[in-house]
Amino acid sequence: MKPSIPKGTRDFSPTEMVRRNFIFKTIREVFEKYGYQPIETPAMENLETLTGKYGDEGDKLIFKILPRGEKLTKIGGLLNTKVSFADLFTKTTEYLDEALRYDLTVPFARYVVQHQNEITFPFKRYQIQPVWRADKPQKGRYREFYQCDADVIGSNSLLNEVEIVQIIDEVFRQLKLRTIVKINNRKILQGIAEIIGASDKMIDITIALDKLDKIGWELVEQELKTKNLSSDSIISLHEIALSIKNEKFPEHKLSLLKNHLQDSGIGLKGIEEVEYIFNTVKNIRHESSILEFDLTLARGLNYYTGAIFEVKANDVQMGSICGGGRYDDLTGIFGLSNVSGVGISFGIDRIFDVMNELNLFDSIGLTASTTKVMLAHFGEEERNYCIGIASQLRSVGINTEIYPDITKKISKQFDYANKKQIPFVIVIGGDEIKTGELTLKNMTSGEQTKMKVDEIILKLK
RNA sequence: GUGGUUGUAGCUCAGUUGGUUAGAGCACUAGAUUGUGGUUCUAGGGGUCGCGGGUUCAAAUCCCGUCAUCCACCCCA
DSSP states (O other), rough: OOOOOOTOOOOOOOHHHHHHHHHHHHHHHHHHTTOOEEEEOOSEEHHHHHHSSSSHHHHTTOOOOOOOOHHHHHHHHHHHTTTTTTHHHHHHHHOOOOOSSSSHHHHHHHHHHTTTOOOOEEEEEEEEEEEEEEOBBBTBOOSSSEEEEEEEEEEOOOOHHHHHHHHHHHHHHHHHHOOOEEEHHHHHHHHHHHTOOOOOGHHHHHHHHHHHHHHEHHHHHHHHHHOOHHHHHHHHHHHHHHHHTTTOSSSHHHHHHHHTTTOOOOHHHHHHHHHHHHHHHTTSSOOOOEEEEEETTSOTTOOOEEEEEEEEEESSSSSOOOOEESSSSSTTTTTTOSEEEEEEEEEEEHHHHHHHHHTTTHHHTOOOOOOOEEEEEHHHHHHHHHHHHHHHHTTOOOOOEESOOOSSOOHHHHHHHHHTSSEEEEEEEEHHHHHHEEEETTTTTTEEEEEEEHHHHHHHO
16 A cells, blocks of 8 residues: 555654744744633534534535444435435435534634633633645645634723734744735625625625735626626725725725715724724834735635734745634624624644745754764663663753664764764763763764763753 | 646656667665764665556557646635
């Protein structure tokens, strides 16, 4: 059998793991700096917990878990009867009751409701775990990938939005990535839908609008027509989009939009929220990221109701590396109403890919080498002698390994140390055991000296 | 789900208009070197040419199908 792994999944080798852990650590430390606490939830959830939260396209991408045992037998039994394919399909769907998690936000909402009596609100949690999507893999798109989420739940304050912008900025500053942070607000989009007389089509409008840059107005118009938007509505929408098209500054865009949305309470509320974020952030240092108001930013997830964020890397062609927003009633479905939350999700796999493409890891100098010193020897007796030496070194915190196999070939042992980028090797032979003067070799310079264990400890510690 | 790309050694790839026993570099093993690696030199192991069918005296090469891959669309981290 030829060994392989499912498409869209990856193995991570030591060097990659060291680099990934560096990113995880950076993000975790920033999250904790802002008062977020860690939780974890299971890899699988009840299917009904997940369905209906991600939009039609999203729901299709949920990895369902095949039933086992009796349920599976029942499905198998159906195959021998004369049911139609459609019936077979719906019956099978009924028996599916578990799925792999699609994101971390919905399981978090479930967690909050389930543990509401133990939680002190506002609750700030972070969560770093893999998620799974039954997608077709391509550049920067995997079927298993990690999300690093930070969410505040139980607070309406816009300070949370401001801090999210700061977190984004701080994480990418530390990772030395230049980014564009796009901000929009679902209330503005709702307001526009209202004004153009299509309140019920908000999602369709935003999804179409999202493509404006890419495909141009004519194709957007076409798509809206297929969604049964009236031509009056389309004309009004075009007017609004055109009016801010050439404006550079967020402030100008927002004040122009304000005119259009005079008659929409919710629209004006959205403008006000975005203005607050921009005005507050203005007074804070932010260096790595450019903040931008982008009316066409939609984000497909159904549950967002207020601010929405998306971050793209400046110098690399890649989908968004970070996204999030405010959701006013995600917990409502699970039986806890009137609790608003806002959060952000970092896509570590794409961040890794971007950093790799920019050769940023080389400049950070991360390698997979964790062992400080290796003990090389010439035989059974020498190897036994190594065990005691290794204990002494480890007891003072020096990462030490003993070459495990007996071989007269010292060159093989050096080769091993060399490939593993171990910086020091101690050679133990008959002479060394007799005198207690061990040979310490610096693998980078090639220089070697004889010294006692205590001296070696002082040197390596 | 739709469209395209590419499948040859563990990895990266070459292989001419179809023509002997399918090659290179890196990696691996051994030796040059029985207490000194990262350099060099020598030798060696390793291939159902993705899989199945077809055309042909002859297929890695041409045709059909299929699977996998990567990329784009959709959507998303």
